[in-house]
Amino acid sequence: MSSPRPVAISDHALEQLQYIRDTMERTGSFTAVPGWGGVAMGASALVAAVIAARQTDVRMWGIVWMFEVVLALAIGSAFILRKTRRGDRSMFAAPGRQFFLSFSPPVAAGGVLSWILYSQGAWAVLPGMWLMLYGAGVVTAGAFSVRVVPIMGLCFMGLGAMALACPAAWGNWFLAFGFGVLHVVFGLIIARRYGG
Amino acid sequence: MAKATASKLAAVKPSPTTVATRETQALDRLIHEKVRLGIVSALAASGPLTFVELRSLLATTDGNVSVHARKLEEAGYITCTKGYEGRVPRTEYALTADGRAALEKYLDHLGAILGALRKK
Numbered sequence: 001m002s003s004p005r006p007v008a009i010s011d012h013a014l015e016q017l018q019y020i021r022d023t024m025e026r027t028g029s030f031t032a033v034p035g036w037g038g039v040a041m042g043a044s045a046l047v048a049a050v051i052a053a054r055q056t057d058v059r060m061w062g063i064v065w066m067f068e069v070v071l072a073l074a075i076g077s078a079f080i081l082r083k084t085r086r087g088d089r090s091m092f093a094a095p096g097r098q099f100f101l102s103f104s105p106p107v108a109a110g111g112v113l114s115w116i117l118y119s120q121g122a123w124a125v126l127p128g129m130w131l132m133l134y135g136a137g138v139v140t141a142g143a144f145s146v147r148v149v150p151i152m153g154l155c156f157m158g159l160g161a162m163a164l165a166c167p168a169a170w171g172n173w174f175l176a177f178g179f180g181v182l183h184v185v186f187g188l189i190i191a192r193r194y195g196g
Numbered sequence: 197m198a199k200a201t202a203s204k205l206a207a208v209k210p211s212p213t214t215v216a217t218r219e220t221q222a223l224d225r226l227i228h229e230k231v232r233l234g235i236v237s238a239l240a241a242s243g244p245l246t247f248v249e250l251r252s253l254l255a256t257t258d259g260n261v262s263v264h265a266r267k268l269e270e271a272g273y274i275t276c277t278k279g280y281e282g283r284v285p286r287t288e289y290a291l292t293a294d295g296r297a298a299l300e301k302y303l304d305h306l307g308a309i310l311g312a313l314r315k316k
Contacts, residue, residue, distance in 0.1 A: 010313040013306045016233065020303070023234045024241035027253055098243075 037079025038187025041072045042180050049176030058123050065130075065175065072179070103141035106133045125164060127171035131178045132160030148193070152186040223305050224298050226271050231256055231264040236299050239274060239291035247287040265289060273298055 048068035055061040110133035117125060135156025142149030156178055163174035227233050234254045238245060245253070251261045268274045273295030277288045291299075 010310060013309045013313075016228075017303075017306055017310075019230065020233065020237045023237040023253065027238040027241040027245070 034076075034079035034083040035187045035189070035191025037076050037083075038183045038190060040075045040079065040187075042183030042185075042187055044068060044071050044075060045179035045183060046176060046181075049172055049180055052175075053172050061172070062118060062123060062126070065126075068179070099141045102143065103137040106137040106140065109133060110137075124168035124171065127175045128160045128162075128164030130160070131156050131163055131174065134179075135160055148186060148189055152182060155182055155186075224302050226267065227273070227298055227302055229264070231260055232268055233302075235261070235265060235268060235289070236273060236291065236295055239289060240296060240299055244288050244290040247289070250289060268295065 045068055048064055048071075052061045052064040052068075055064060110130060113129060113133075114126060117123065117129070135153045135158075138153030138156060139150045140153075142151075142153050159174060159178045159182070163171055163178075166174070227236050231254060235250060238250060238253050247258075247261060247265075250265070251258060254261065265274065265276065269276050271294075272292060275290050275292055277290070279286050279288070
């Protein structure tokens with residue numbers, strides 16, 4: 001009977017390092033944002049984009065997107081709550097708190113700027129600004145999550161920059177592509193790779 | 197003269213294999229074990245985690261998590277807080293400063309082993 005071949009010290013050290021890395025990556029994905037929540041948010045944004053496109057009054061267009069922001073926040077919060085409960089932990093435990101503290105400042109800045117720019121009639125820059133600041137929030141919050149989250153944030157930021165450089169009339173479709181399509185695509189990736 | 201000093205140093209300097217063996221012997225046996233290393237790594241990456249989260253992350257049994265977590269707790273590497281969320285019992289583990297230092301030291305040792313063997 002042959003005895004098992006001894007494992008080289010270097011192979012064992014590499015194995016242990018790989019195990020530590022894998023565990024840390026899995027831990028990050030365990031506490032990540034909910035993928036299905038992103039898909040639902042994307043779907044609601046696509047519906048909002050279609051409704052907003054039909055508005056002839058720019059004020060009504062703004063109201064449709066404001067309503068969508070509230071709806072998307074509610075959807076996102078509900079899915080985060082569901083995911084954290086599934087993991088038997090509080091939404092306000094360390095990972096949730098880290099995410100909230102990183103995500104909120106750019107989004108709050110976006111809220112204040114929206115109010116000022118909207119009241120000054122500079123609504124044309126709103127889509128680009130929303131996409132960029134939302135993207136900034138996702139990038140900073142994504143620092144505590146799986147790699148795909150900050151990549152999604154960078155896509156939002158890039159799209160925002162493009163929206164600012166393109167004609168204002170395209171703004172609504174940039175919003176549809178960003179908040180709709182990007183959320184659905186990245187939501188599906190997160191849901192399939194990182195469990196829900 | 198310089199040649200003589202160099203040859204003397206070469207005689208005293210341990211071989212890479214000796215260094216690697218010495219580093220291997222110095223590894224913290226407590227966190228070298230796979231489940232315990234997993235617990236410490238997971239807590240270092242995410243902050244406090246519940247019993248259920250650790251069990252799912254490490255894909256192991258209830259018994260395994262509790263036995264190994266207790267050993268780490270006894271060593272002062274992690275803390276365990278038992279409480280209730282509503283009516284449901286909840287156990288949460290967190291890494292202590294000693295635990296983090298032990299993991300860092302362990303990583304340093306692994307790095308030293310690989311570094312020494314690369315020189316071979």
